[in-house]
Amino acid sequence: METVFSKIIEGTIPARKVFENERILAFYDIEPAAPVHVLIIPKKPIPSMNDVTAEDLPLIGEMHAVAQQIARELGIADTGYRLINNCGPDSGQAVPHLHYHLLGGGKLGALVGNSASHA
Numbered sequence: 001m002e003t004v005f006s007k008i009i010e011g012t013i014p015a016r017k018v019f020e021n022e023r024i025l026a027f028y029d030i031e032p033a034a035p036v037h038v039l040i041i042p043k044k045p046i047p048s049m050n051d052v053t054a055e056d057l058p059l060i061g062e063m064h065a066v067a068q069q070i071a072r073e074l075g076i077a078d079t080g081y082r083l084i085n086n087c088g089p090d091s092g093q094a095v096p097h098l099h100y101h102l103l104g105g106g107k108l109g110a111l112v113g114n115s116a117s118h119a
């Protein structure tokens with residue numbers, strides 16, 4: 001499926017890249033929600049976390065290693081950060097291409113905004 005992220009991978013939409021290899025791309029979010037807000041995506045068009053299969057697990061692991069490396073390079077490894085995946089409607093996932101948000105560079109707000117409790 002063609003998405004804004006597949007167009008960024010193809011290069012038809014520009015992005016401020018912070019990391020790229022054959023499997024993974026990372027770039028700054030266009031609407032930053034924190035002083036540092038980077039999106040980490042696989043080049044493989046996996047729509048969401050629900051679609052990750054056993055064969056994708058090395059890729060998912062590598063995405064975490066890339067997040068760790070970017071956090072170090074952008075100076076937020078010690079101050080702290082969040083690595084967030086939104087999956088499906090309740091999460092607000094807007095782009096149907098798997099991605100992690102790497103957020104940091106300042107005190108982050110509540111983990112979850114308005115929502116019912118689990119009670």
Ligand code: 5GP
Pocket residue numbers: 004013015016027028029030031032039085086092093094095096
């Ligand atoms: P989601 O809500 O799907 O978890 O997050 C999608 C993210 O993609 C949002 O934070 C949004 O700001 C970002 N985004 C959407 N379109 C673009 C774009 O064209 N370029 C960049 N760099 N980020 C985008």
